[in-house]
Amino acid sequence: SSQGEGAHGLRQAKTEVLTVGHFTDPAGAPVSLVEVRLHTGRRHQIRAHLRYEGHPLIGDGIYGNGAEPWCDSLFLHSYHLGLTTGFPPLSPCHVFVPLPANLRMVLSCLKAMNAASHEMLKAM
Secondary structure, three states, X not given: OEEOOOHHHOOOOEEEEEEEEEEEOOOOOEEEEEEEEEOOOXXXXXXXXXXXXXXXXXXXXXXXXXXXXXXXXXXXXXXXXXXXXXXXXXXXXXXXXXXXXXXXXXXXXXXXXXXHHHHHHHHO
């Protein structure tokens, strides 16, 4: 996981890397599909932490290498949002959003480098 430093007025940020799948893009370059869990919610947190961990987002012109011809947008998707709402008694709230069609098309362009990565794609 990556955490921001508390010194110099920076606020703490924690991102937990849960799963990493290894693939090649249409040109044969290595890319990763990464599942993360946020423990804090800071602006650009995922983008900055994944860049630091060596997994910059596809299509990210600030923290990554910018656009790719085979991906027409920033490849970032929140498929599950879970939070606790209300006052005691607290109620959990979970929202699930499927991967949009344009990002599913991007995944169809990738070639899994191992069996675990292939299974990760099948689960999406």
